[in-house]
Amino acid sequence: xxxxxxxxxxxxxxxxxxxxxxxxxxxxxxxxxxxxxxxxxxxxxxxxxxxxxxxxxxxxxxxxxxxxxxxxxxxxxxxxxxxxxxxxxxxxxxxxxxxxxxxxxxxxxxxxxxxxxxxxxxxxxxxxxxxxxxxxxxxxxxxxxxxxxxxxxxxxxxxxxxxxxxxxxxxxxxxxxxxxxxxxxxxxxxxxxxxxxxxxxxxxxxxxxxxxxxxxxxxxxxxxxx
Ligand code: DX5
Numbered sequence: 001x002x003x004x005x006x007x008x009x010x011x012x013x014x015x016x017x018x019x020x021x022x023x024x025x026x027x028x029x030x031x032x033x034x035x036x037x038x039x040x041x042x043x044x045x046x047x048x049x050x051x052x053x054x055x056x057x058x059x060x061x062x063x064x065x066x067x068x069x070x071x072x073x074x075x076x077x078x079x080x081x082x083x084x085x086x087x088x089x090x091x092x093x094x095x096x097x098x099x100x101x102x103x104x105x106x107x108x109x110x111x112x113x114x115x116x117x118x119x120x121x122x123x124x125x126x127x128x129x130x131x132x133x134x135x136x137x138x139x140x141x142x143x144x145x146x147x148x149x150x151x152x153x154x155x156x157x158x159x160x161x162x163x164x165x166x167x168x169x170x171x172x173x174x175x176x177x178x179x180x181x182x183x184x185x186x187x188x189x190x191x192x193x194x195x196x197x198x199x200x201x202x203x204x205x206x207x208x209x210x211x212x213x214x215x216x217x218x219x220x221x222x223x224x225x226x
Contacts, residue, residue, distance in 0.1 A: 007224065008196050009186075009216045010067070011209075012178070013055055014039040015147045015200030021055075024204060025062045031210035032217070035065040037178070037198045040082070042072035045096060046145035053085035060086040067091055067115060067136065067196075069178070071144045076106060083110045089136050091115025091176075093144075094126050104133035115176070119144060124158040128165050134173055136196065137162050141189075142179030147200040151180030156192040163193025183215050187223035 013036060016024050025036065036059045041050040059066045067089035068082045075092035082090060090107050094116055097103045104114040117138035118127050127137055139158045142149035155177075162175050177189045178198035189197055199216055206212035 006195075007190060007217070007220045008035050008174075009033065009203075009213060009220060010035045010037045010176070010196055010198045011203040011213065012037045012039055012147065012198050012200035013059065014050060015204040017204065021058065022062065024209060025059065025064070027210050028203060028213050029062065029064070031213040033064075033213055035067070035196070038066060038068045038087070040068060040070050040072060040078070041145065042074075045073045045093065046071045048145045053081045056082055056085040056087045067176075069115070069117065069138065072096075076103060079107060079110060083112050087112055089113040089115050091117050091136060091138050093117045093119065094130075095119060095122055100126055100130040101133045104130055108133070108135075117178075118158065120152055120155055124161050127158075128161060131162070131165055131169070131171060131173060136174040136176055137166075138176040138178055139194070140179050141177055141181065144179070148205070149180050151182070151185045153185065153188060156188060159189065159192040159194050181216075183212070183219055186216050186220045190220040190223040 041048045043049040066087050068087040069091045090112050094100050107114040113135035115136035116134045119140050141152045141155045166173050174196040175194045176196035177194040181199045182202040203209050203212050
């Protein structure tokens with residue numbers, strides 16, 4: 001398995017304490033974190049409402065690389081708001097895209113990297129088919145909508161299939177896993193071939209988020225060095 005990129009542990013803002021988000025971002029930054037994931041939910045595609053573009057602005061102002069995970073029914077309509085806010089990657093769900101490859105091309109034309117996500121019940125075939133146009137392939141390991149859910153290990157074959165395809169075609173594409181990732185399962189994700197590991201509660205709900213972040217990184221990296 002070629003891990004094309006240095007593994008990144010990516011704290012998810014959804015699990016942050018809104019009363020002290022800026023402070024929490026500084027804490028994980030001090031632990032070496034450089035990438036934050038912002039979960040956008042529209043109360044329609046998922047039964048929850050979350051953040052708007054201002055939260056991307058906050059993370060960018062703090063100096064982070066940012067992926068915006070659009071759990072919305074109309075990703076291409078709202079995309080420009082998050083591009084304007086400075087997001088580096090825009091991820092849309094395949095379940096709401098008529099033509100995933102075309103949608104990824106449109107996102108790239110906006111000047112940001114394209115991300116394509118699959119929910120647990122969605123197979124990985126569509127994502128594999130569009131992979132040439134994808135800069136980040138996201139495999140959800142929970143039903144999207146809420147943090148703090150249980151990790152779904154049965155999603156790892158999708159990660160393995162993506163890793164095989166990306167390595168075989170030498171593509172420059174992140175494989176991201178998101179949902180229920182913690183210190184006890186992050187090695188499983190990395191060993192399956194994921195190199196971008198989103199963790200919300202495991203970081204921001206920890207007593208010591210900086211230490212939690214460092215432990216996640218250590219466990220993930222150990223899995224691909226062995
Ligand atoms: C769920 C979100 C996840 C979530 C991860 O819909 O997409 O990013 O915030 O949170 P944890 O790591 O707590 O499952």
